[in-house]
Amino acid sequence: MLQLTYQRHSFPFQYPFQISKGIKTHQESLTITLGIAALKGYGEATAITYHGVTVEGMVALLEAKRMMIAQYTLTTPDRFWHFLHHLIPGEHFLTSALDMAAWDLYGQMRRMPVYKLLGLAWQNVPLTDYTIGITTPAEAADRIKAHPWPVYKLKLGSRQDMEVIRAVRAATDAVIRIDANEGWNVEDAKALLPELQQIGVELIEQPLDKADLEGMKVLKELTHIPIIADEACQGEKDLVICADLYDGINIKLSKCSGITPALELIKKAKASGLKIMLGSMNEGIVGASALSHLLPLADYADIDGPLLSEDTTGMTGIRYENGHILQPQGTGFGLKPA
Known part of the structure; x- marks a missing residue:
């Protein structure tokens, strides 16, 4: 069974960060942890206004699907991604954070860096x-x-x-x-x-x-x-x-x-x-x-x-x-x- 936890963060920019779509002084972010025994894998998704993505929205969806995610048996990250793709379709930011965490965890399970x-x-x-x-x-x-x-x-x-x-x-x-x-x-x-x-x-x-x-x-x-x-x-x-x-x-x-x-x-x-x-x-x-x-x-x-x-x-x-x-x-x- 996967141990699923998460933390909200707000990263302050050194300078106000402005693009043609808007300006912000902080970056809201959600860090997700997937664990098996003593091993922990980490993923992250940020809140982006022009994509309609908020930390609150990701947390709500994560809580709604928590048990199904936690009960998944991780074999390989790509299989986990396909599971998520069907479980939370269209939720690219949250899926990405969970996929990251799975890759990080899998690399630790295999005792290798992900690029290798x-x-x-x-x-x-x-x-x-x-x-x-x-x-x-x-x-x-x-x-x-x-x-x-x-x-x-x-x-x-x-x-x-x-x-x-x-x-x-x-x-x-x-x-x-x-x-x-x-x-x-x-x-x-x-x-x-x-x-x-x-x-x-x-x-x-x-x-x-x-x-x-x-x-x-x-x-x-x-x-x-x-x-x-x-x-x-x-x-x-x-x-x-x-x-x-x-x-x-x-x-x-x-x-x-x-x-x-x-x-x-x-x-x-x-x-x-x-x-x-x-x-x-x-x-x-x-x-x-x-x-x-x-x-x-x-x-x-x-x-x-x-x-x-x-x-x-x-x-x-x-x-x-x-x-x-x-x-x-x-x-x-x-x-x-x-």
Whole structure:
């Protein structure tokens, strides 16, 4: 029988975190624990307003299904995910957290780190970026000076986008990525593209509304900068459209419902010629540690939640060193409670 517990958390951001969809000062999060005897596996899901996900809603559903989950006999994580997929259909965030916990627990049962369970070697691991939310040009430059990093991701979608881009480039020679979170239209993008190309932007993430297919066709013809789908790719069903309109996809565990489906999504996306970015939903140490085990499969990484906010779980796990995520230590995800 699985021992099921959970804890609510609220991680304060160092700076107000603003994207085109809103602003927040704290990240609400739910940490789930699955145990067998002395072993404990951990998973995490964050509350995201524009996805309609709340901690309260996840807790209510977890309590409603508690006995059925606890009575499940864990053999392999992928079987557990399929059980959850039918038990709580459409609940991607909660399913993801439970799937994470199962992978962490299974890795401990097998006495292996998860990436080795997946047959991966800790090689060709991409650097992770440090995200700067929508802010003023002066504040963006100040944040860069306060946090030297080899790769930055700028959240854009305001009237000051051009000025922010220039201020950031003046403040650093580091790699710059852009994420508009659907905050531009075609004319906005056209106006900014010459500047983005001039300063050598590495990639542009979700520039237009995911439904603006005609706009994406136009934009794709106008630039050689890789364009990465985020909101436009929620799962496998979106790959056909994304393969025509984008150069890569941003895979988030909460969005696709866990490590188990993420592995299949990565496989099929690569077969379609798409690049892979591993992205986060401002998860703390638990969620970031889980996602990091897929890094050998990725081209780009955006796993910076623990860098942007104060994790209140007391856990240790993922380790950073100047943009590098260091090889995980220990079994499962390598997480250790305080």
